[in-house]
Amino acid sequence: MPYEYEINELTKEESWRMFRIIGEFVEGFDKLSGIEPAVTIYGSARLRADEELYARTEEITYRLGQAGFSIITGGGPGVMEAANKGAQRAGVTSVGLNIVLPEEQAGNTYTTKSITFNHFFTRKIMLVKYAAAFVIMPGGLGTLDELTEVLTLMQTCKIKPFPVILFGSEFWKGFLDWLRNSVLAGGFISEGDFDLVRVCDQSDEVIEAIQKWYIKHEVTGRKALLK
Secondary structure, eight states, X not given: OHHHXXXXXXXXXXXXXXXXXXXXXXXXXXXXXXXXXXXXXXXXXXXOTTSHHHHHHHHXXXXXXXXXXXXXXXXXXTHXXXXXXXXXXXXXXXXXXXXXXXXXXXXXXXXXXXXXESOHHHHHHHHHHTOSXXXXXXXXXHHHHHHHHHHHXXXXXXXXXXXXXEEOHHHHHHHHHHIIIIIITXXXXXXXXXXXXXXXXXXXXXXXXXXXXXXXXXXXXXXXXXX
C-alpha cells in the first residue's frame, strides 16, 4: 500500500510538472510576441564589469539597438548584463530570460522584458525562437551548450541558417581547431558545417554581418521555422 501511494503521488507530481512547463511556454509566447527583429547574445555570466569584453558587448548591442534590433539574453550577470545594458541605452526592447539556479544567475537590472524559467529547455527555445541572429561571446559550458544547440538546429534543418557569430578569434581558435582536426577528421561532421559560423574580432564586423543578412532575407525567427 505505501508503494502504491508513492507511485500515485509521483504520477500526480509529473502531471502538474507538465502544466508548469506549458505555463512557461505560454508566458514566453505572450511576452515575446512582436519583439522581432531581435538578436540573441550568449556568453559568460562570470564576466566582470571592469573587463574589456564587457564594454565591447555593450557597444555591440547598443549599435544593434540603434539599427533597430531588440536584444535577447539569458537575463543574468556578465555578458548578459552588458548586452542588456547596451540595448537599454539604445532604447530598444531588452529581453532577459532568466533561469532559477542555486548560484550565479541573479537577474540584471537592464531588461525591459523579463521572464524567469525553471526549465532549461523551455528557456532555450525562447532564446532561439525570436532571434534573427546569434552572437556568441566567450563563455563556459553553458555558452558551449547554447552554441552547439543552435548549430544542431541549423544542421538538422529545424531552423534556417541564421548568422551565428563567434566573437573573439583567439578565444574560439582552440574550439574550431578541435572541430576540424578531431571531429571533422573523424567524419563526425561535414566541411559545410563550418559555413554555419563566422568569426569576428571587431564590432563593425558583427553589425555589418547581421544587417546585411537581415536586409537580404527580411525574415525573423518566427517566420523561419521549417515545417
